[in-house]
Amino acid sequence: MHHHPRRSTRRMISIKIDSKVLADVEQAIRPHAKALFDDLGTTRMAIIELASVERTEQGPDEDKDDIVKVRIVDIEIAADEFTDEKLRQQSSAMYRQRSAEGTLDEVA
Structure with a gap:
């Protein structure tokens, strides 16, 4: 009798941030754009809301992580x-x- 190691059913989930910027998000960032541009590395504290917008599930024999893509849907700086x-x-x-x-x- 051969015992094969059972692959964990729980795989890691990789996270990708969607590059699409919603109009409302851009409008909220706009007043800070010049300062961010002029002084590279400057930071701003913000509250953001994330939404999951896409998922990629790997097949059972794939040795890759599942992927979730998130998008910033709201931001206040x-x-x-x-x-x-x-x-x-x-x-x-x-x-x-x-x-x-x-x-x-x-x-x-």
């Missing part, structure tokens, strides 16, 4: 230092929660 700092604090709190309990999708 901090327009002042006060808002920027509030978003940084919230981001830090969310990171601490995620790193303490596992990933956010496992917590939900």
Whole structure:
């Protein structure tokens, strides 16, 4: 009797970010475009909403990851230092929660 190692039914999922920029997203980024262009490497804190827009499932004999493509469907960018700092604090709190309990999708 031969025992073949069973392949895990749980494969990794690779993530791709869709390059399509929706008009509303572009409009929200537009006021920050010149500063981002002029000072390469500059950052802006933002709240974004992601949507999964495409998935690629590999066949059972494929040794590749499944793929999910996500698109930014909404974004709000901090327009002042006060808002920027509030978003940084919230981001830090969310990171601490995620790193303490596992990933956010496992917590939900």
